[in-house]
Amino acid sequence: MAAQEGGLDRALSVKYSRAMRLAEVESKQDPESEPYRSKYAARELLKELKAALGPRDDEPLQAGDWLQKAAVLELQLGLNHTETEELSAGEEHLAKCIQILEPFRLSPGAVSVFLQAENQLGILWAGLEEMEKAQTYLEDAESLYKQYTKEVGIPPLDTHEHFLGEEERLTEQERHKRFEKVYTHTLYYLAQVYKHLDMNEKAAWYCHTTLQRQLQFTHYNPVEWAINAATLSQYYITKQLYMEGRLCLAAASVIFNQAGGTSSESPAEESEEERDHRDQLQQKKAEIARCWIKYCLNLLQDSRKLLEDDVGEMDYDRQEELKIRLKKEEEEKEQGRKSAVMFGSSETFDLIQSVEEKVSCIYPVDFSNARDVFLVGQNYVQEAKEFFQLDDHVTDHIEVVQDHSALFKVLAFFEEDQERRCKMHKRRIDMLEAVYAELNPQYYLLVCRQLQFEIADTYYEMMELKVSIANRLDELDSHNIKKINHLAQSAVTYYTLFLDSLKNSEKKFPEKLEADVLRPALVCKFRIGWLYSKMITSDPKLQLTNLQQSVECYRFVVDYCETHPEATKVMEPELELCVEMATLLPARMEKLKAKIVAFS
Numbered sequence: 001m002a003a004q005e006g007g008l009d010r011a012l013s014v015k016y017s018r019a020m021r022l023a024e025v026e027s028k029q030d031p032e033s034e035p036y037r038s039k040y041a042a043r044e045l046l047k048e049l050k051a052a053l054g055p056r057d058d059e060p061l062q063a064g065d066w067l068q069k070a071a072v073l074e075l076q077l078g079l080n081h082t083e084t085e086e087l088s089a090g091e092e093h094l095a096k097c098i099q100i101l102e103p104f105r106l107s108p109g110a111v112s113v114f115l116q117a118e119n120q121l122g123i124l125w126a127g128l129e130e131m132e133k134a135q136t137y138l139e140d141a142e143s144l145y146k147q148y149t150k151e152v153g154i155p156p157l158d159t160h161e162h163f164l165g166e167e168e169r170l171t172e173q174e175r176h177k178r179f180e181k182v183y184t185h186t187l188y189y190l191a192q193v194y195k196h197l198d199m200n201e202k203a204a205w206y207c208h209t210t211l212q213r214q215l216q217f218t219h220y221n222p223v224e225w226a227i228n229a230a231t232l233s234q235y236y237i238t239k240q241l242y243m244e245g246r247l248c249l250a251a252a253s254v255i256f257n258q259a260g261g262t263s264s265e266s267p268a269e270e271s272e273e274e275r276d277h278r279d280q281l282q283q284k285k286a287e288i289a290r291c292w293i294k295y296c297l298n299l300l301q302d303s304r305k306l307l308e309d310d311v312g313e314m315d316y317d318r319q320e321e322l323k324i325r326l327k328k329e330e331e332e333k334e335q336g337r338k339s340a341v342m343f344g345s346s347e348t349f350d351l352i353q354s355v356e357e358k359v360s361c362i363y364p365v366d367f368s369n370a371r372d373v374f375l376v377g378q379n380y381v382q383e384a385k386e387f388f389q390l391d392d393h394v395t396d397h398i399e400v401v402q403d404h405s406a407l408f409k410v411l412a413f414f415e416e417d418q419e420r421r422c423k424m425h426k427r428r429i430d431m432l433e434a435v436y437a438e439l440n441p442q443y444y445l446l447v448c449r450q451l452q453f454e455i456a457d458t459y460y461e462m463m464e465l466k467v468s469i470a471n472r473l474d475e476l477d478s479h480n481i482k483k484i485n486h487l488a489q490s491a492v493t494y495y496t497l498f499l500d501s502l503k504n505s506e507k508k509f510p511e512k513l514e515a516d517v518l519r520p521a522l523v524c525k526f527r528i529g530w531l532y533s534k535m536i537t538s539d540p541k542l543q544l545t546n547l548q549q550s551v552e553c554y555r556f557v558v559d560y561c562e563t564h565p566e567a568t569k570v571m572e573p574e575l576e577l578c579v580e581m582a583t584l585l586p587a588r589m590e591k592l593k594a595k596i597v598a599f600s
């Protein structure tokens with residue numbers, strides 16, 4: 001009898017191994033015309049195994065072993081059906097697996113299979129957008145893992161071991177590693193579910209823990225891991241958690257380098273597969289660089305928000321207060337750091353820390369500190385542009401250039417010398433105009449509008465700076481007057497281009513502006529009005545023409561807000577001034593007309 005059972009077990013083992021090879025290995029080679037050929041063949045073998053097991057009425061211990069084998073087959077059939085897009089059948093088999101194992105869920109022979117079944121049900125329901133159901137299964141799997149490790153603690157059998165002979169069983173170390181891998185998947189799936197349920201803080205914690213465990217148990221794809229870590233950094237940045245964000249990015253850079261490159265000595269010798277692989281690596285590297293750019297840019301911008309006064313200039317009292325506060329935080333940083341979730345082994349951590357040390361996670365409070373962050377961001381701009389070139393990646397390239405411009409803009413805030421601030425804005429104009437000149441508005445209308453508005457704004461800021469510099473002079477010379485007027489006219493030109501882009505095919509301006517362009521369009525009108533009023537000329541007739549242009553722009557804003565009440569709120573900061581100027585400027589124009597008549 002024992003010999004017969006031994007022979008049966010060996011036959012079951014051979015058939016199970018064959019089914020797994022079909023499902024996990026040979027299926028990858030199936031032709032496109034029969035994508036599930038090997039999966040279907042594996043399913044037939046699994047059904048034969050299920051029939052061969054048959055009903056049993058043995059001693060409790062033997063019955064338990066049989067039930068666990070039956071549960072493994074239900075799990076594999078459930079996986080098979082879901083992988084061939086037969087979700088209803090897949091759900092039935094997975095639910096049957098859980099039903100069979102419920103009495104044994106805390107036993108070393110059942111717990112790993114039970115966890116995997118709940119993981120798969122979590123994935124299945126999440127795919128059907130039944131997030132609460134997915135959450136229930138995955139949270140139960142998490143609780144079971146915690147209960148098992150606390151109350152039992154023995155490395156449990158791996159799923160496949162139920163169909164292996166004693167001599168083929170895994171070591172306890174390997175069992176432990178595989179069980180931890182199953183639990184890591186639980187945490188990963190929970191992170192996705194929490195994200196879909198807008199439980200972002202929880203999702204971030206589970207994602208961070210998943211990444212940490214993948215490194216700990218050396219089960220990860222370096223490129224995929226690095227992209228996930230870089231993506232997580234962007235969540236931390238939005239929450240002003242710059243230490244955690246920097247840690248994720250530094251880890252992403254270190255782990256990404258483990259991916260290596262292609263084997264060919266030169267691109268000319270590469271196969272198509274190697275070339276695709278190289279391109280993918282370059283793209284992922286550039287994507288990580290863009291995450292670094294966002295880190296540097298957001299750190300500088302958030303610092304500016306803490307330091308600026310009501311008119312957007314440096315508040316020196318706040319600057320001193322922030323310096324004192326940050327010095328205290330710096331002393332507590334190491335203690336806080338120890339409570340953060342770290343990545344990897346001590347060797348990996350040292351590499352990560354060396355990358356972290358290249359850029360601060362503390363808000364910069366003066367130009368020197370801000371410049372250090374800016375230079376790191378600018379280096380990553382160049383790295384991102386190596387892949388995202390204008391010819392092949394228009395939108396991505398322009399977004400990188402816009403981030404570069406934004407880095408200069410926020411650095412200028414920290415610069416006290418107004419002439420040097422002007423030079424920074426000039427750098428912005430040069431890079432923005434260069435890409436704008438390459439675009440066809442017919443195909444890139446929205447991008448062109450963004451650039452038109454930003455270039456106009458930059459000329460506007462430069463003109464304000466030049467006026468401020470000129471006000472400190474005893475007398476305005478012709479060079480300064482010419483410069484101020486040129487900047488003002490350039491700003492007007494680009495604001496006008498933006499407004500013209502809103503006109504219809506008959507060159508008519510819309511009676512009602514869409515919500516996404518409402519404020520930008522009215523701001524353009526407001527600023528054109530302001531710019532015309534600031535142009536410097538000794539010619540009274542030209543002064544009158546400029547004032548007339550100003551009045552028309554101010555009145556446009558006032559009239560539009562009167563007929564479209566929703567615009568009043570979005571233009572609240574500027575509307576009051578528009579009303580005032582639309583009232584005062586006509587009186588000034590009358591005086592100017594009288595002066596012209598008197599001298600004519």
